[in-house]
Amino acid sequence: xxxxxxxxxxxxxxxxxxxxxxxxxxxxxxxxxxxxxxxxxxxxxxxxxxxxxxxxxxxxxxxxxxxxxxxxxxxxxxxxxxxxxxxxxxxxxxxxxxxxxxxxxxxxxxxxxxxxxxxxxxxxxxxxxxxxxxxxxxxxxxxxxxxxxxxxxxxxxxxxxxxxxxxxxxxxxxxxxxxxxxxxxxxxxxxxxxxxxxxxxxxx
Amino acid sequence: xxxxxxxxxxxxxxxxxxxxxxxxxxxxxxxxxxxxxxxxxxxxxxxxxxxxxxxxxxxxxxxxxxxxxxxxxxxxxxxxxxxxxxxxxxxxxxxxxxxxxxxxxxxxxxxxxxxxxxxxxxxxxxxxxxxxxxxxxxxxxxxxxxxxxxxxxxxxxxxxxxxxxxxxxxxxxxxxxxxxxxxxxxxxxxxxxxxxxxxxxxxxxxxxxxxxxxxxxxxxxxxxxxxxxxxxxxxxxxxxxxxxxxxxxxxxxxxxxxxxxxxxxxxxxxxxxxxxxxxxxxxxxxxxxxxxxxxxxxxxxxxxxxxxxxxxxxxxxxxxxxxxxxxxxxxxxxxxxxxxxxxxxxxxxxxxxxxxxxxxxxxxxxxxxxxxxxxxxxxxxxxxxxxxxxxxxxxxxxxxxxxxxxxxxxxxxxxxxxxxxxxxxxxxxxxxxxxxxxxxxxxxxxxxxxxxxxxxxxxxxxxxxxxxxxxxxxxxxxxxxxxxxxxxxxxxxxxxxxxxxxxxxxxxxxxxxxxxxxxxxxxxxxxxxxxxxxxxxxxxxxxxxxxxxxxxxxxxxxxxxxxxxxxxxxxxxxxxxxxxxxxxxxxxxxxxxxxxxxxxxxxxxxxxxxxxxxxxxxxxxxxxxxx
Numbered sequence: 086x087x088x089x090x091x092x093x094x095x096x097x098x099x100x101x102x103x104x105x106x107x108x109x110x111x112x113x114x115x116x117x118x119x120x121x122x123x124x125x126x127x128x129x130x131x132x133x134x135x136x137x138x139x140x141x142x143x144x145x146x147x148x149x150x151x152x153x154x155x156x157x158x159x160x161x162x163x164x165x166x167x168x169x170x171x172x173x174x175x176x177x178x179x180x181x182x183x184x185x186x187x188x189x190x191x192x193x194x195x196x197x198x199x200x201x202x203x204x205x206x207x208x209x210x211x212x213x214x215x216x217x218x219x220x221x222x223x224x225x226x227x228x229x230x231x232x233x234x235x236x237x238x239x240x241x242x243x244x245x246x247x248x249x250x251x252x253x254x255x256x257x258x259x260x261x262x263x264x265x266x267x268x269x270x271x272x273x274x275x276x277x278x279x280x281x282x283x284x285x286x287x288x289x
Numbered sequence: 290x291x292x293x294x295x296x297x298x299x300x301x302x303x304x305x306x307x308x309x310x311x312x313x314x315x316x317x318x319x320x321x322x323x324x325x326x327x328x329x330x331x332x333x334x335x336x337x338x339x340x341x342x343x344x345x346x347x348x349x350x351x352x353x354x355x356x357x358x359x360x361x362x363x364x365x366x367x368x369x370x371x372x373x374x375x376x377x378x379x380x381x382x383x384x385x386x387x388x389x390x391x392x393x394x395x396x397x398x399x400x401x402x403x404x405x406x407x408x409x410x411x412x413x414x415x416x417x418x419x420x421x422x423x424x425x426x427x428x429x430x431x432x433x434x435x436x437x438x439x440x441x442x443x444x445x446x447x448x449x450x451x452x453x454x455x456x457x458x459x460x461x462x463x464x465x466x467x468x469x470x471x472x473x474x475x476x477x478x479x480x481x482x483x484x485x486x487x488x489x490x491x492x493x494x495x496x497x498x499x500x501x502x503x504x505x506x507x508x509x510x511x512x513x514x515x516x517x518x519x520x521x522x523x524x525x526x527x528x529x530x531x532x533x534x535x536x537x538x539x540x541x542x543x544x545x546x547x548x549x550x551x552x553x554x555x556x557x558x559x560x561x562x563x564x565x566x567x568x569x570x571x572x573x574x575x576x577x578x579x580x581x582x583x584x585x586x587x588x589x590x591x592x593x594x595x596x597x598x599x600x601x602x603x604x605x606x607x608x609x610x611x612x613x614x615x616x617x618x619x620x621x622x623x624x625x626x627x628x629x630x631x632x633x634x635x636x637x638x639x640x641x642x643x644x645x646x647x648x649x650x651x652x653x654x655x656x657x658x659x660x661x662x663x664x665x666x667x668x669x670x671x672x673x674x675x676x677x678x679x680x681x682x683x684x685x686x687x688x689x690x691x692x693x694x695x696x697x698x699x700x701x702x703x704x705x706x707x708x709x710x711x712x713x714x715x716x717x718x719x720x721x722x723x724x725x726x727x728x729x730x731x732x733x734x735x736x737x738x739x740x741x742x743x744x745x746x747x748x749x750x751x752x753x754x755x756x757x758x759x760x761x762x763x764x765x766x767x768x769x770x771x772x773x774x775x776x777x778x779x780x781x782x783x784x785x786x787x788x789x790x791x792x793x794x795x796x797x798x799x800x801x802x803x804x805x806x807x808x809x810x811x812x813x814x815x816x817x818x819x820x821x822x823x824x825x826x827x828x829x830x831x832x833x834x835x836x837x838x839x840x841x842x843x844x845x846x847x848x849x850x851x852x853x854x855x856x857x858x859x860x861x862x863x864x865x866x867x868x869x870x871x872x873x874x875x876x877x878x879x880x881x882x883x884x885x886x887x888x889x890x891x892x893x894x895x896x897x898x899x900x901x902x903x904x905x906x907x908x909x910x911x912x913x914x915x916x
C-alpha cells in the first residue's frame with residue numbers, strides 16, 4: 086500500500102498532500118472544539134464567579150493530570166511522534182464520558198440557556214468525532230510508513246483509563262469545564278506540532 | 290539571641306527617631322500585579338505596580354506557586370524585564386500550568402501582600418509586531434498596485450506549529466487621519482489596489498495568536514505611488530458628462546415640443562357633444578331652438594306629400610327576453626341615418642346595436658299626424674325590460690315601450706328623414722319587397738327587397754335577389770340587428786303602399802293601422818323572431834299582450850320561402866301551437882286570423898318559449914293575397 090494515486094511521481098512531497106489535508110481538517114475541528122469550551126467557560130464565569138480567595142482552589146485536580154503531557158515547546162518537539170499521537174488519543178478518550186455527563190447535568194439546570202446546553206452537547210459530540218479523525222490520521226501515517234504501528238486504537242489507553250479514573254465524577258461542573266478547556270487547547274497544539282513535524286511544507 | 294535583641298532595639302530606636310523628627314512612616318502599600326505577558330508562549334513576564342512605600346525604602350518580591358504544588362518559588366529574574374517586573378525564562382515556564390503569583394512589598398515597618406493572580410501562559414500570549422515590512426509598487430497592465438509583505442516576529446515560532454499567528458495591516462495616505470484596515474489571515478503578503486496617483490502612503494501591520502492579544506503596530510513604512518493615468522476615472526467622468534449632455538438635449542426637446550407632447554400623452558377628453566346641438570341655447574331656455582338643429586330639414590315634414598310616404602309596415606313587438614337587432618344597410622339614405630352611438634358597430638352597412646330593443650321606425654310615425662293606414666311602419670322593436678329602444682340610428686334611447694309609438698316617431702326624425710321618401714319595403718307582397726326573413730333559418734333575417742314575384746323570401750343573403758331596398762333583419766345569436774332598408778326600395782314600396790293598407794287590415798292589427806308598429810319582441814332560441822304589434826296610441830298598454838291572437842309569429846320557413854307564422858292565442862300559451870299562418874303566397878286569401886296548418890318544409894324548432902307573447906306578421910305577407 087503505497088502513496089495516494091493523486092501524485093504520479095513522488096516529487097516535492099506531493100504524496101503527502103492528502104495527509105496534510107487530513108491534518109488540516111482535524112486541526113480545524115479541534116480549534117472549533119476549543120472555541121466552544123472557551124465560550125462555555127466564559128459563560129460559567131458569569132454565573133459562578135469562583136471566589137479567588139478560596140483556599141481549596143489550588144487543589145483543583147484535573148482527572149487527566151495522570152496523563153503525562155509535554156508542557157513546553159521543547160518537550161513537545163522532543164518526544165516521539167507516536168508518543169505524541171498517543172497522548173492526543175488518550176486525552177480524547179479520557180474526556181468522552183465526563184463531557185457526556187457534563188452535558189446531562191447542564192441540561193438539567195434551569196439557569197443555563199438552551200444555547201449553552203446545545204454547546205455542551207456539541208462539545209461532547211466533537212470529542213467523539215475528533216477521536217475518529219485522529220485515528221484516521223494515525224492510520225494514514227502508519228500507512229505511509231511515517232510512524233510505527235505501535236499507536237493503536239485497541240491499545241492500552243482506553244483500558245487503562247476506564248478502570249480507574251472516576252475522579253471526574255466528583256468534580257464540579259466549573260472545574261470540569263476549566264480542565265477541558267485546557268486539554269482541548271493541548272490537543273489542538275499537539276496536532277499542529279505533529280503536522281508541522283510530519284508535513285512541514287504544507288502551511289507551517 | 291543578642292542579635293535579635295539588637296535588631297529589635299535598633300528598630301525601636303529608628304522608630305523613635307523617625308517619630309522624633311516628625312515624619313510618619315508606614316508599612317508599604319499594597320502592590321498590584323498589573324499584567325503578565327508572554328511573547329512566544331515560551332517565556333513570560335509579569336509587571337506589578339508598587340503601592341506607597343510608606344516613606345521607607347521598600348523591597349518587592351514576587352512569589353509564585355505552581356498548580357497542585359505547595360512549593361513556593363521566588364521570581365528568578367527581576368532585571369531582564371525592567372523595573373518592577375519578573376521574567377520567567379524557558380526553564381521556569383510551564384505551559385498549561387496554573388501559576389499563582391503574589392507580590393510582596395517589604396519595608397522596615399512591615400510587608401504587604403498583593404492579591405494573588407492566577408495565570409496560564411497559553412492565555413497571556415502577546416507577540417511582538419511583525420518584522421521586515423516591505424512595500425512594493427507593482428503594475429497590472431496600466432494600473433499600479435501595492436504589494437505588502439512582512440515576516441512573523443522572530444521569537445514566535447510558527448514554523449514548528451507551536452504558535453499560529455494571524456495578521457492585519459492598515460494603510461492611509463500621509464495627510465489623512467483615518468486608517469484603512471485589512472485583515473490578512475495567516476498570509477504574509479497582501480495587495481492593495483485603487484491607489485491615488487502620486488499619493489504617499491503609510492502602511493503598518495500587526496499580529497495575534499489564535500487565543501491571545503494583538504501585538505503592537507509595526508513601524509510605518511512609506512511608499513510613493515507614481516503618477517499614472519486613471520482610465521477608469523476618466524471614463525466615468527466622460528460618461529457623466531455625456532449623460533448630462535444627453536439629458537440636457539432631451540429636456541430641451543421636451544420643452545420645445547411641450548404642447549405636442551401633452552396632446553400626445555394626455556389627450557384632451559372630449560366632452561359630450563351632440564353634433565349640431567348647441568348647449569348654450571338649451572341653457573338659455575330656448576329649448577326649441579336647441580332642438581331645432583337636431584331636426585333634419587325634412588322634419589317635421591310639412592310639405593311632403595304624405596301619400597308618397599305611405600308605406601306599409603308592421604309593428605313588431607319583440608318579447609323582452611328576446612332581442613332582435615335589426616340591421617340597416619348603410620345604403621340607406623345617409624342623411625337619414627345617423628348612427629349616433631354605435632357607428633363603430635356598423636360594419637359593412639349593417640349596424641349592429643347591442644341594446645335590447647331595436648326599433649325601426651319605418652318613418653311614418655313621425656307623421657303621427659297621419660293617422661292613417663297609408664303609412665305604416667315596420668317597427669322592429671325588441672323590447673327589453675329596460676325598454677331601451679334602439680333605432681336605426683343605433684342610439685339607445687330609453688323610451689318607455691308603452692309610449693313607443695309616438696315618442697319613437699319623434700326621436701327618429703333625423704335618422705329617418707329619408708324614410709318618408711320611401712317606405713319600407715317588406716310589407717308588400719310578393720312583388721313588393723321582402724321585409725322579413727324567417728329567422729329560424731339563418732342568422733340573418735332580413736326583409737327582402739321587392740321581389741318581382743313574391744313574398745318575403747327567406748334565406749340568407751337575398752340581397753341580390755331582392756334588388757332594391759329591403760329590410761334586413763339580422764338575427765344572430767339573439768342579437769338585434771337593424772333593419773336595413775335599401776334605397777331602391779323606395780319606389781317600389783310606394784307602389785304598394787296603398788295595398789298595404791288593406792293588408793294591414795287583414796292583419797287585423799289594432800285599430801290604427803298605419804301608425805302601428807311591429808316590434809320584434811324577441812328572438813327565441815331557435816332564432817325565431819317574435820313580433821308583436823305595437824299599438825300606436827301611447828296610452829295603449831304596451832306590449833299589447835292581449836292582442837296576441839291577432840298576431841302570429843314566424844314558425845318556420847317553408848320551401849317557397851314563405852314565412853310561416855304561428856298564431857298565438859294567449860300570452861303564455863304553449864309554443865307548440867300548430868296553428869300558424871302561412872305566408873300569403875300559398876294562399877292569397879288567407880287572412881292573418883285564419884289558422885291552418887300547412888306543411889312546413891323546414892319545420893322550425895318548436896317554440897318553447899313561453900314568454901312569447903306575440904308574434905309578428907309581416908304586412909307584406911298579409912297583403913300578398915290581395916295581389
